[in-house]
Amino acid sequence: MTQALPQQFEQFSEARRAGFLRAKQIKENGGRIAGTFCTFTPSEILDAAGFVSVSLCGTSGETIPAAEAHLPKNLCPLIKSSYGFAVSDKCPYTYFSDLIIGETTCDGKKKMYELLGDLKKVYTLHLPQGTDHDYALEMWLWELRRFIAFLEREYGVSVTPEKLRAAAVARNEERRARCGLMELQKLSPPPMRGHQLFKALEGAGFRFSHDEVVSSLTTLTRDVRAAYDRGERPFPDGVRRILVTGCPIGGVLDKTVGVLEEQGGAVVCFENCSGIKAACRMVDTDAEDILTAIAERYLRIGCPVMTPNPIRAEHLTQLAREYRADGVVEIVLPSCQPYGVESRQIRRLCGELGLPCLQLETDYSPADAGQLTTRLSAFLEML
Amino acid sequence: MRAAVGIDIGSTCAKTAVLDGEQNLVTSFVMPTGWSSVDTAEAIRRRLAEEGFDTAALPCVATGYGRVAVPYADKTVTEITCHGLGALRLFGEPDCAVVDIGGQDTKIIRLSGGAVADFLMNDKCSAGTGRFLEVMASTLGIGPDELCALSGRGGGTSISSLCTVFAESEVTGLIGCGTPKENIAFAVVDSIAEKVASQFRRLESTEGGVYLTGGLCGSPELLAALSRKLGRPVRTCPQARYAGAIGAACRALTIQKSEESV
Numbered sequence: 001m002t003q004a005l006p007q008q009f010e011q012f013s014e015a016r017r018a019g020f021l022r023a024k025q026i027k028e029n030g031g032r033i034a035g036t037f038c039t040f041t042p043s044e045i046l047d048a049a050g051f052v053s054v055s056l057c058g059t060s061g062e063t064i065p066a067a068e069a070h071l072p073k074n075l076c077p078l079i080k081s082s083y084g085f086a087v088s089d090k091c092p093y094t095y096f097s098d099l100i101i102g103e104t105t106c107d108g109k110k111k112m113y114e115l116l117g118d119l120k121k122v123y124t125l126h127l128p129q130g131t132d133h134d135y136a137l138e139m140w141l142w143e144l145r146r147f148i149a150f151l152e153r154e155y156g157v158s159v160t161p162e163k164l165r166a167a168a169v170a171r172n173e174e175r176r177a178r179c180g181l182m183e184l185q186k187l188s189p190p191p192m193r194g195h196q197l198f199k200a201l202e203g204a205g206f207r208f209s210h211d212e213v214v215s216s217l218t219t220l221t222r223d224v225r226a227a228y229d230r231g232e233r234p235f236p237d238g239v240r241r242i243l244v245t246g247c248p249i250g251g252v253l254d255k256t257v258g259v260l261e262e263q264g265g266a267v268v269c270f271e272n273c274s275g276i277k278a279a280c281r282m283v284d285t286d287a288e289d290i291l292t293a294i295a296e297r298y299l300r301i302g303c304p305v306m307t308p309n310p311i312r313a314e315h316l317t318q319l320a321r322e323y324r325a326d327g328v329v330e331i332v333l334p335s336c337q338p339y340g341v342e343s344r345q346i347r348r349l350c351g352e353l354g355l356p357c358l359q360l361e362t363d364y365s366p367a368d369a370g371q372l373t374t375r376l377s378a379f380l381e382m383l
Numbered sequence: 384m385r386a387a388v389g390i391d392i393g394s395t396c397a398k399t400a401v402l403d404g405e406q407n408l409v410t411s412f413v414m415p416t417g418w419s420s421v422d423t424a425e426a427i428r429r430r431l432a433e434e435g436f437d438t439a440a441l442p443c444v445a446t447g448y449g450r451v452a453v454p455y456a457d458k459t460v461t462e463i464t465c466h467g468l469g470a471l472r473l474f475g476e477p478d479c480a481v482v483d484i485g486g487q488d489t490k491i492i493r494l495s496g497g498a499v500a501d502f503l504m505n506d507k508c509s510a511g512t513g514r515f516l517e518v519m520a521s522t523l524g525i526g527p528d529e530l531c532a533l534s535g536r537g538g539g540t541s542i543s544s545l546c547t548v549f550a551e552s553e554v555t556g557l558i559g560c561g562t563p564k565e566n567i568a569f570a571v572v573d574s575i576a577e578k579v580a581s582q583f584r585r586l587e588s589t590e591g592g593v594y595l596t597g598g599l600c601g602s603p604e605l606l607a608a609l610s611r612k613l614g615r616p617v618r619t620c621p622q623a624r625y626a627g628a629i630g631a632a633c634r635a636l637t638i639q640k641s642e643e644s645v
Contacts, residue, residue: 347589374504381499
């Protein structure tokens, strides 16, 4: 007997909560945990080195005051929240992490990792500034090799091509499972609330076992599809279909996506970090040199930390078509320079695509909830 | 008589407009919003009843930040859509830009083909809103209208702080230096116009006329300052203060009140 859908969705949130105990167990059994912050982190390398990865991306305003004792006030809430969790020992995942992986993505983050290094062991990967210079891939490969050498030296492990290839196969499988669920939203009307979808994708990351992640997502995908085929519809026909893009939105989900859907819109696609952008590209597991294939895969992530960043625009164009978006909502966290500046290009792109675009800047506090509701409602009235 | 009611409960003032079936303005009135939007909505209902308009029988749309507090409204619509509709009704230009300076929000709305095509709103900040004007006026010990009127005779002073709290100290400083009141008033109006203009410039492809709605449309000084900053004439009309309520009433005219409730 399969479970009802609401319970299944709930399980993903539970997985996140129960994850703390799992993390503790992993540690007690002699396992190692790596805390990560970014979709650029090459999970395959951590897998091959025997680490269990967990995302430490801060999505709560609760720890921001603690962070502001060390960090400037006008820094993005994600960085402050993440650092605040570490400095106040409020996040068990940060606490249990043997190693934290940072990347030179935005300036705020890379400087924060330096401070984080006083509290935890941190390894910061250097990303190229863009992907259009011919040595970008070569440089990134050097970084990955250097990272592997560090792991091997520091932890006495051996990261072999065979292990990397096996990890890539497994990670691809997980990415396909995520994409499978997300692609259901191409249906019209979409079969899931975007809010539910986001929570499920987020929660899946806290299951820690590859098989469990894949099987839970595949089961959910099958059951959502079955419910849809039985005629269950969370949205009426003709509901306005919204493509969401911008910064990581885990910390502002309720007051943006939640409100948008309460007001009668449907989020059909998340281009953001936890959404399609992080899952849609596969590692070529048949490639002769598996590390090169891994490096190439990660360099194709269209993030505004890259200059220029044509991949995001190409991807958004493709997603808007595939998901038949009626409008685009871009969510930017305050003081996020890469996304904040690129907003102008996104606005122009939406104009070219003939898609109405609403750009919101919001942080983790509830102070602007009323204004956001008005803007989101007005945007839906406009479509 | 076929008619419809539009109610715009803003942060400072509550505006009401009644339109007949041909979209002619039959009556309009404004009252302070006060502490409770619910009480205001009730006061509006009584006032309408006195004038012979029964909110139970007439279609009614509520807008503004207090829109959810009007129990007898048939529908709520955001002030952005309503100001767009209201401006279209008042100025009759389907492709234009509307600037609404409200008590706590300033909105720039682009109309295309008579419908809202794009809009921008100020962030969590009162610079360039009616609240900024109110605070500065109270620092000067005068009313907002008086400040605007006074500004026409001033010049040569500017306020650089966009933050209302900092600007207040800046004004206090200017008073301390003995700067003439009209020059400070000029600086206040100029600051509002500059903030609104900088927001306006963020909205792309704003062709056609520019129209001002909201509580400050009675100030020729602000209109002149804004026109100067934008380099194009900004127009308005006396009823533009009611644009949100008029837009709401326009929307209400499209509602069929259900028969069984009669």
